[in-house]
Amino acid sequence: MIQPSSKIQNPNSKIIWVVLVASLSLGGCSVEKARALQGAAVQFKTESLAAIDAIDQMRQRELEAPPRSQADIRQGFISRVLNSKVDLNSAVIDLAIDPFQPPKVAEWDDFIVDLRSQYEGFASIFDKLNSGAIVSQAEAKQSAEYARRLTVQMALLADAINKNPPMLGQYRSRTIVKLKKLRQDYQTLLTRLKSGSDGSETLQQMNQRKSDLENQAGELMNEWQQIKQEEQKLLETTVVQCTKAATMGKELVEVANHYNDLEVGQLNALIPRILTTAAAFTGRDYSVVKVKATNLVSQIQSDPFWSGVTKTLLDRANTAAASRTQVQVNLPVSLPPTSRNR
Amino acid sequence: MSDSNHLFLQQAANLMNDLNVHYIEAEFDDQVQLKDQLDQAMRDFSKAKLAILKNNITCTADDVKQMQQLRQRLAKAPDLQQILATVVSFVSFVRLRFL
Numbered sequence: 388m389i390q391p392s393s394k395i396q397n398p399n400s401k402i403i404w405v406v407l408v409a410s411l412s413l414g415g416c417s418v419e420k421a422r423a424l425q426g427a428a429v430q431f432k433t434e435s436l437a438a439i440d441a442i443d444q445m446r447q448r449e450l451e452a453p454p455r456s457q458a459d460i461r462q463g464f465i466s467r468v469l470n471s472k473v474d475l476n477s478a479v480i481d482l483a484i485d486p487f488q489p490p491k492v493a494e495w496d497d498f499i500v501d502l503r504s505q506y507e508g509f510a511s512i513f514d515k516l517n518s519g520a521i522v523s524q525a526e527a528k529q530s531a532e533y534a535r536r537l538t539v540q541m542a543l544l545a546d547a548i549n550k551n552p553p554m555l556g557q558y559r560s561r562t563i564v565k566l567k568k569l570r571q572d573y574q575t576l577l578t579r580l581k582s583g584s585d586g587s588e589t590l591q592q593m594n595q596r597k598s599d600l601e602n603q604a605g606e607l608m609n610e611w612q613q614i615k616q617e618e619q620k621l622l623e624t625t626v627v628q629c630t631k632a633a634t635m636g637k638e639l640v641e642v643a644n645h646y647n648d649l650e651v652g653q654l655n656a657l658i659p660r661i662l663t664t665a666a667a668f669t670g671r672d673y674s675v676v677k678v679k680a681t682n683l684v685s686q687i688q689s690d691p692f693w694s695g696v697t698k699t700l701l702d703r704a705n706t707a708a709a710s711r712t713q714v715q716v717n718l719p720v721s722l723p724p725t726s727r728n729r
Numbered sequence: 730m731s732d733s734n735h736l737f738l739q740q741a742a743n744l745m746n747d748l749n750v751h752y753i754e755a756e757f758d759d760q761v762q763l764k765d766q767l768d769q770a771m772r773d774f775s776k777a778k779l780a781i782l783k784n785n786i787t788c789t790a791d792d793v794k795q796m797q798q799l800r801q802r803l804a805k806a807p808d809l810q811q812i813l814a815t816v817v818s819f820v821s822f823v824r825l826r827f828l
Contacts, residue, residue, distance in 0.1 A: 449778075470756075479761055486757070489768075494779055547782040554746075564750055
């Protein structure tokens with residue numbers, strides 16, 4: 388079997404993609420080969436979309452607040468508004484209803500839109516082929532470029548997210564506040580217990596409350612552990628999906644790079660291998676995925692076939708970093724007015 | 730990716746947690762005062778994280794130290810004005826240094 392070695396450089400790999408797409412759109416003897424590769428390309432399309440969705444989900448969950456029941460929202464609003472002394476206006480009323488609404492972050496929105504547009508650019512050619520339309524050379528080249536860029540971006544993101552795991556900030560803060568309050572109540576109760584009953588509560592009642600508070604602390608420990616588990620799940624889901632898409636994209640593009648050298652039988656043997664590799668990423672053994680994500684980045688940075696795209700993406704980033712102010716920042720202490728109480 | 734990037738994000742995330750705790754514990758009228766700055770801090774923290782994930786940023790040991798100092802300052806803040814001042818410093822630092 389011919390192994391698709393990425394070390395053998397094709398002078399213009401985009402041309403191969405054009406040949407592949409042309410085979411599909413025009414038919415002929417090579418259509419069987421092209422169809423074999425199309426199956427893997429469609430799977431790459433699916434995995435890329437799932438990876439983008441996972442990244443989008445991760446960034447939203449990092450900022451969101453824990454859900455509250457309608458009864459809590461209503462009671463909270465009543466308490467805030469009726470005890471407040473600030474001037475009432477629309478913004479204050481909205482805040483009283485939901486003081487924990489996270490802000491919108493336009494840069495993240497733009498980033499997700501950019502990833503989705505690359506995906507759509509890559510995917511559109513297959514939609515066009517399936518509808519029987521003729522695909523131009525320019526469109527095929529563009530599709531190949533999208534596939535390469537998506538692959539590199541997914542590989543870099545998988546590694547970066549693995550090194551900087553998501554944190555459910557508002558969930559953590561909420562549990563910390565509950566624990567602080569509980570600890571304060573517990574220590575106040577202990578002081579009262581030491582000094583004996585003051586008449587408002589019997590010793591038996593105080594001991595019962597002490598036991599209740601201890602149980603609540605145990606429940607909060609479970610709550611904290613659940614948050615940590617949720618964070619780990621979010622991390623693993625995102626990294627596994629990005630690594631899966633990147634691995635599949637890398638193998639797919641490398642096979643496409645050898646398209647002319649491969650017989651139908653060889654392609655039919657290689658394509659299931661690509662699909663099997665991708666299917667093996669279940670996230671059951673995350674330590675293996677972590678290693679795979681790191682190795683992928685090393686490979687795309689050192690392999691001349693991939694390093695061009697990788698360098699372009701990283702150079703763009705480095706240029707942005709270099710243009711940033713590197714001087715020591717003096718921290719201001721003056722306060723700007725807020726929009727809610729002007 | 731440098732260790733400083735990871736350490737910086739960790740310190741910044743902890744600072745955001747501390748800030749959220751202050752916000753949740755505050756009276757509603759104080760939350761009204763804090764909300765705009767808290768939102769700005771969350772937004773800039775999220776943008777800084779995106780820049781790090783995109784390999785756009787290389788943090789230094791000084792950046793990590795600045796975050797630690799800001800966190801200490803927040804922990805010692807005796808009143809709302811000092812909390813607000815620390816948030817403003819955090820936002821200014823992240824913006825000037827990273828965004």
